[in-house]
Amino acid sequence: MVDRTNRPSALKATDAAGPEAQVDIVGSGSSSKVIATLPSGESVEVLLFGATVTSWKSNGGKTENLWLSEKAALDGSKAVRGGVPVVFPVFGPPPKSGHPTSTLPQHGFARTSRWEFLGKSSAEDALGSNSVKLDFGLYRSGLSEDAREAWPLDFGLVYSVTLSKDSLQTIINVRNEGQQSFEFQFLLHTYFKIQDISKVAVNGLLGVTYVDKVLNATEHKQSDNSIKITGEVDRVYTSIPQDTTSIVEDGKPRFDVVRDNLQDTVVWNPWIEKAKSMGDFSPDDDYKHMICVEVGTVQGWQKLEKGEVFEGGQTIKSLL
Numbered sequence: 001m002v003d004r005t006n007r008p009s010a011l012k013a014t015d016a017a018g019p020e021a022q023v024d025i026v027g028s029g030s031s032s033k034v035i036a037t038l039p040s041g042e043s044v045e046v047l048l049f050g051a052t053v054t055s056w057k058s059n060g061g062k063t064e065n066l067w068l069s070e071k072a073a074l075d076g077s078k079a080v081r082g083g084v085p086v087v088f089p090v091f092g093p094p095p096k097s098g099h100p101t102s103t104l105p106q107h108g109f110a111r112t113s114r115w116e117f118l119g120k121s122s123a124e125d126a127l128g129s130n131s132v133k134l135d136f137g138l139y140r141s142g143l144s145e146d147a148r149e150a151w152p153l154d155f156g157l158v159y160s161v162t163l164s165k166d167s168l169q170t171i172i173n174v175r176n177e178g179q180q181s182f183e184f185q186f187l188l189h190t191y192f193k194i195q196d197i198s199k200v201a202v203n204g205l206l207g208v209t210y211v212d213k214v215l216n217a218t219e220h221k222q223s224d225n226s227i228k229i230t231g232e233v234d235r236v237y238t239s240i241p242q243d244t245t246s247i248v249e250d251g252k253p254r255f256d257v258v259r260d261n262l263q264d265t266v267v268w269n270p271w272i273e274k275a276k277s278m279g280d281f282s283p284d285d286d287y288k289h290m291i292c293v294e295v296g297t298v299q300g301w302q303k304l305e306k307g308e309v310f311e312g313g314q315t316i317k318s319l320l
């Protein structure tokens with residue numbers, strides 16, 4: 001747990017996380033980002049806007065694992081189309097009325113707010129290889145006027161991004177800093193980069209119930225272990241018993257997505273028409289080179305009483 005009472009001021013660009021990893025802050029204002037690089041070359045880049053991971057490279061820095069639209073806004077003008085946008089306190093379009101999130105934008109305010117960089121720490125994992133952890137914070141004071149008005153609750157988010165040789169762990173810590181309880185949804189909207197969508201399968205959801213948003217939000221049960229993508233897919237799988245969902249490409253395991261205290265997963269590919277309809281999705285046919293597997297808690301709401309904390313997230317592993 002990051003001790004927020006003495007939040008470190010923004011790091012000097014020269015600060016390193018110790019001999020193991022190099023941590024730099026580049027850019028300014030809403031384009032500021034933190035870049036961490038391990039001695040073996042793996043790296044992660046996190047935009048302070050939305051605390052959005054925009055790049056994660058494994059294999060000594062040779063393999064980019066995340067898809068990022070060529071027209072993704074990286075200047076804070078709108079949510080990033082790609083990488084790992086943070087969805088909080090509501091997933092999807094908010095309830096029409098009568099809910100504290102009703103007047104928030106789709107997917108909430110976290111991905112379009114300016115987060116603070118709280119600091120870094122490095123560690124050795126069990127195998128002795130290095131990792132570096134970056135912490136980001138978002139508090140009520142950091143919200144836009146609109147968001148503060150729309151969601152008048154006092155909260156604290158600490159988002160930890162840990163880069164290791166073959167994996168990236170992203171964990172959220174949500175604290176109710178106010179006097180009244182509140183409820184929220186949370187999701188990590190990960191855009192995985194793949195070579196060819198026609199050779200991709202998403203495995204590990206056999207028998208899981210899902211809402212199919214392409215088929216008028218009807219409920220279904222996943223009838224086989226492999227989900228193939230041959231058109232627009234927008235499915236919300238809920239109450240998933242096992243913790244790992246795998247992305248297989250050309251018959252070979254490419255990514256493992258391991259949930260931590262999150263029971264739901266969205267599988268999304270816009271396919272051609274929807275890709276064309278999104279102004280910041282470019283090139284249009286790049287739906288062939290991405291798949292979203294988004295872990296979260298989006299069925300119903302997580303409720304926090306005064307002073308209570310929720311923690312959850314994912315570890316994504318590159319198996320190349």
Ligand SMILES: O=P(O)(O)OC[C@H]1O[C@@H](O)[C@H](O)[C@@H](O)[C@@H]1O
Nearest residue numbers: 079106107189213234266268294
């Ligand atoms: O365009 P946005 O707000 O980033 O949302 C993109 C997609 O996000 C997915 O998580 C939703 O299931 C889709 O319905 C939605 O279209």
